[in-house]
Amino acid sequence: FEQAVAYWPNQVYIGNKTPDELAAVAQPWCDKECDCHERYGKFGQMMPQNEFLLLMQACDVFDLVKLDAAFVAAHKAALAANPIMDETILARIGEGIEAAEVARLVAQEHSEGLYHNGALVGCVNRAHDIDVNLSAHVMHENLVSKASSVLALLSAVKNAGIEKDAVEYVIDCSEEACGDMNQRGGGNFAKSAAEIAGLSNATGSDCRGFCAAPAHAMIEAAALVASGAYKTVAVTAGGCT
Numbered sequence: 001f002e003q004a005v006a007y008w009p010n011q012v013y014i015g016n017k018t019p020d021e022l023a024a025v026a027q028p029w030c031d032k033e034c035d036c037h038e039r040y041g042k043f044g045q046m047m048p049q050n051e052f053l054l055l056m057q058a059c060d061v062f063d064l065v066k067l068d069a070a071f072v073a074a075h076k077a078a079l080a081a082n083p084i085m086d087e088t089i090l091a092r093i094g095e096g097i098e099a100a101e102v103a104r105l106v107a108q109e110h111s112e113g114l115y116h117n118g119a120l121v122g123c124v125n126r127a128h129d130i131d132v133n134l135s136a137h138v139m140h141e142n143l144v145s146k147a148s149s150v151l152a153l154l155s156a157v158k159n160a161g162i163e164k165d166a167v168e169y170v171i172d173c174s175e176e177a178c179g180d181m182n183q184r185g186g187g188n189f190a191k192s193a194a195e196i197a198g199l200s201n202a203t204g205s206d207c208r209g210f211c212a213a214p215a216h217a218m219i220e221a222a223a224l225v226a227s228g229a230y231k232t233v234a235v236t237a238g239g240c241t
Contacts, residue, residue, distance in 0.1 A: 001048050008034045014041030040083075044155040050075040051082060053114055053122060056147045058092040059196050064139055066105060067114070067122035069096030084154040088198055096122075112136040131181045142189075145176040145238030149193040152236045157197070168230040170194045170204030171221055173213035174237040177206075193236065202234070213237070 004010060008029045011017040016036045025032055039046045047055070054075060057065040072095060080090055105111040105123050114122035124143060128134035149172060157164055170190040178187030190204030207217040214237060221233040 001046075002037070005039050005046055006033045006037050008032055010034075010046060011036050011038075011041070013043070014045060015043035016041040043159065044152065045082075045084075047082070047151060048078075049116055051079045052147065053116065054079045054093055055085075055089070055151065056114075056143050057094070057122075058089045059147045059150055059193075060143055061192070062127060064125045064127060064136075065114075065122065065143065066102055066111075066125065067094075067096045068099045068102055068120075070099065071116065071121040072096035084151075084158055086198070089150075089196065092196075110136055112140040114140075128180070133180050133184055141241055142176055142178045144241045145174045146189055146193050146196070147238065149174060149189060149236045149238035150196045152238070153193060153197040153199065153234060156234060156236065157199070162232065164198045165201045166232045167194070167199045167202045167234050169221075169224060169233045170199065170202050171217045171233065171235050172204065172206045172237060173208070173217035173235060174206075175208075175210065175213070175240045176238065177208065189238070190236070193238070194234075199234070 008017065008022055008025055011034045012019055012022045016038055017034065053067065054072065057067055072093065076093060079085055102120060102123050105125060106113045106120065109125065111123035111125045113120050114124065124136050124140040126134060126136040127139050157167065170193070172190035172193065174189060177185035178189060179185045185208065188204065189206050194202045194204055207213050207220060209216050214235065217235045221235050224230045224233050
C-alpha cells in the first residue's frame with residue numbers, strides 16, 4: 001500500500017501533484033518514488049485494503065459478505081476515522097463471524113475468499129446455487145465496484161461543496177455489470193451506490209461502454225442538465241478487481 005501511495009500517477013489522480021509535474025518525471029514511472037506520500041488529496045483518496053473490506057460489507061444489502069469478527073474489531077476504528085464516512089455507513093457493519101466459519105464457507109460453499117496480508121479474513125457468498133451471474137466470484141466483483149463507487153460519490157459530493165440531497169440523478173459508468181440469468185447486466189449500480197452514499201433524493205442508471213463509458217456518461221449528464229430534466233447529476237464509477 002505504501003508503494004501505491006508513493007506512485008506518481010496515483011498522486012496526480014487524487015490531486016496532490018499535477019499532470020505537468022508528472023510529465024517532467026522520466027519514464028518508466030514504476031521505479032520512481034513520489035515525494036508526496038499522502039493518501040488523501042483534493043480529488044479523493046487511496047483507501048487501504050483493511051478499510052475497503054469493511055466498506056464492502058457496509059455496501060452489501062443481501063448478507064453475502066462475511067468478515068472474521070477479529071478483523072472487524074481490529075479495523076473498524078480505522079474506517080470510522082475516515083473523514084467522509086458517517087454513522088449511517090458504520091452502522092451497516094456487523095460484528096463478524098468466527099474464523100472457522102469463514103474457512104468452512106470457502107472450503108465447502110463455493111464462497112470467494114477475502115484475504116488481507118495473506119490471511120483469510122472473510123468471504124463473499126454466492127447469491128444463487130446455479131445462476132453463474134450470481135456466483136460468489138461475480139458478486140465479489142460487483143461489491144468491489146459498488147463500494148469503490150460509494151467512495152467516489154462521497155468524495156465528489158464533499159469536494160463539490162454540496163449537500164447530498166442536492167444530487168437528483170446518478171450515472172454509473174464502471175466496467176462491471178450486475179444482473180441475473182434472466183437479464184444479465186440489467187441491474188443498477190448507480191441507484192444502489194447512491195443509496196449507501198446517502199443520496200436519498202437521487203435516481204439513476206448505468207452507462208456501459210468498456211473504457212469509453214465515462215465519456216458517454218459525461219455527455220449524458222451534461223445533456224440532462226442542459227435540457228432542464230435535472231439540475232445536479234453525478235457521474236461515478238467503481239473499480240474492478
